[in-house]
Amino acid sequence: MPLRAIAYASQARPDLAAERLQTLVNDAARFNRMAGVTGVLLHDGQRFLQYIEGPPDGIDPVYERILQAGSHVDIVELARGRLGQRQFPYWSMRALQIDAPKLRQLSTSDWSGFSRTADGDRAVPTAVDLLSEIVRPALNAG
Numbered sequence: 001m002p003l004r005a006i007a008y009a010s011q012a013r014p015d016l017a018a019e020r021l022q023t024l025v026n027d028a029a030r031f032n033r034m035a036g037v038t039g040v041l042l043h044d045g046q047r048f049l050q051y052i053e054g055p056p057d058g059i060d061p062v063y064e065r066i067l068q069a070g071s072h073v074d075i076v077e078l079a080r081g082r083l084g085q086r087q088f089p090y091w092s093m094r095a096l097q098i099d100a101p102k103l104r105q106l107s108t109s110d111w112s113g114f115s116r117t118a119d120g121d122r123a124v125p126t127a128v129d130l131l132s133e134i135v136r137p138a139l140n141a142g
């Protein structure tokens with residue numbers, strides 16, 4: 001079955017408490033696990049950037065829940081497309097704190113094709129390269 005991915009950025013509601021965010025992430029992880037979707041949610045305290053991947057019949061209902069969520073506004077889809085294999089298969093959902101400049105850099109990076117740079121050329125990293133760099137320490141920490 002082909003895989004699909006979606007990346008988007010949005011503005012967190014100003015009244016979104018840390019406890020409420022954690023509850024939303026836990027609920028999303030349960031729902032995503034059942035849908036076969038994996039992903040990561042980056043948050044700088046004011047904005048979100050989320051990347052999700054999975055089968056079309058899983059990604060569609062997950063993204064619909066995201067679009068309907070009251071925790072954020074001003075959703076901007078950065079990319080949507082097919083994947084050959086999962087980029088981030090390890091979490092059904094995980095939230096990571098990130099600084100605002102890094103989130104801004106990631107949201108304006110090249111998301112086309114959800115690709116990584118060829119032959120390890122790090123001069124101009126793609127969005128997926130940058131996302132991998134952000135996620136790697138969290139993976140190593142468990």
